Amino acid sequence: MAPSQTPGADGSLQGAAAIGDGRGAFVIEPVVVRAPQAGEVRVRLTAAGLCHTDHASLRWPGPLVLGHEGAGVVESVGPGVAATHPQLQAGQPVLLNWAIPCGRCPQCQRGRGSLCERTHSIDAKLGSSAPTPGHTLWRGQAVERSFKLGTFAEHTLVRAEALTCGPSNCRRATPAPWAAA
Ligand SMILES: [Zn+2]
Ligand SMILES: [Zn+2]
Numbered sequence: 001m002a003p004s005q006t007p008g009a010d011g012s013l014q015g016a017a018a019i020g021d022g023r024g025a026f027v028i029e030p031v032v033v034r035a036p037q038a039g040e041v042r043v044r045l046t047a048a049g050l051c052h053t054d055h056a057s058l059r060w061p062g063p064l065v066l067g068h069e070g071a072g073v074v075e076s077v078g079p080g081v082a083a084t085h086p087q088l089q090a091g092q093p094v095l096l097n098w099a100i101p102c103g104r105c106p107q108c109q110r111g112r113g114s115l116c117e118r119t120h121s122i123d124a125k126l127g128s129s130a131p132t133p134g135h136t137l138w139r140g141q142a143v144e145r146s147f148k149l150g151t152f153a154e155h156t157l158v159r160a161e162a163l164t165c166g167p168s169n170c171r172r173a174t175p176a177p178w179a180a181a
Contacts, residue, residue, distance in 0.1 A: 011035030013042070013075070015154030019138055020146075022062025031065065032137040033155045036078030040135075041088055041160050043096065045072040048151040063143050065136060068098040070151030071166065085160045093166035098147035100162040113161060 007013050017031040036042045049069030057066055074092045081088055088094070101113030108116050134142045135157045136150065150156050 007035065007076075011076075013155050017136075017138070017150065017153035018066045019143065020058045020060065020062045020064045020066050022059060022064065024058045026058060026066060029138065031143065031153060033153075033157050034135050034137075036076055036081070036157055038079045039081060039084070039160055040078040040157055041081060041085075041094075041163060042075045042077075042155055042157050043070075043072040043094060043163070044075045044155055045070050045096075045151055045153060047071045054146070054152075057146050060146075063138060063141075065138075065143060065145040065150030065153055065156070067145075067151030067153065068147035068149050070096045070149065070156075072096070074163075075155060077160070081160050085163075087165050088160055088163060094163040095166055096149050096151060096156075096158060097162050097164055098149055100148060100159055103159070103161040108161070 012032050012034050014030050014032050016028055018026050018028050019031070020026045033042060047070060048067050050067075051069065053068065054066055057064065057068075072094060074088050074090050074094055076090060077085075077088055099116070099119040101108050101116035102118045103113070105117040107113070136143050136145060144150075145153075145156060149158060149162065
């Protein structure tokens with residue numbers, strides 16, 4: 001993939017992504033990824049895993065940015081992230097977790113996000129794992145991402161809770177298999 005572009009006047013970034021059409025096919029076209037808002041982090045992806053679920057997702061309701069396993073580096077963070085997740089600074093290697101902890105349930109508030117009681121994949125109504133609407137635009141229209149991640153892209157925008165820090169010495173992260181499921 002090409003290196004990260006310079007953000008536009010509104011802070012958005014444009015880059016390529018694989019978009020499923022919901023009928024078994026996909027295209028690789030530019031998407032616009034908005035600047036992170038409160039609690040959000042924009043990631044420049046450096047690696048992505050490919051699993052059978054991605055094949056199935058070609059027939060999920062589209063259009064959909066494909067991919068739910070990935071690794072990359074923090075590109076920028078939204079307001080409030082520095083207070084709640086101080087380790088998420090620009091350049092920090094990260095893994096993207098498709099079972100995004102809600103950050104609000106009792107387990108999350110005890111710092112046990114791995115035991116979250118309401119990740120979006122369990123109950124989308126309860127979780128807070130989705131970025132605000134309109135985070136990603138394709139052909140000028142808001143588009144969803146697989147598992148609220150969409151890792152088959154140059155950039156993506158996720159909740160801070162979706163990220164796990166990798167070792168600081170793996171800036172060219174290739175550990176997507178760690179995030180596989
Ligand atoms: Zn939780
Ligand atoms: Zn998978």
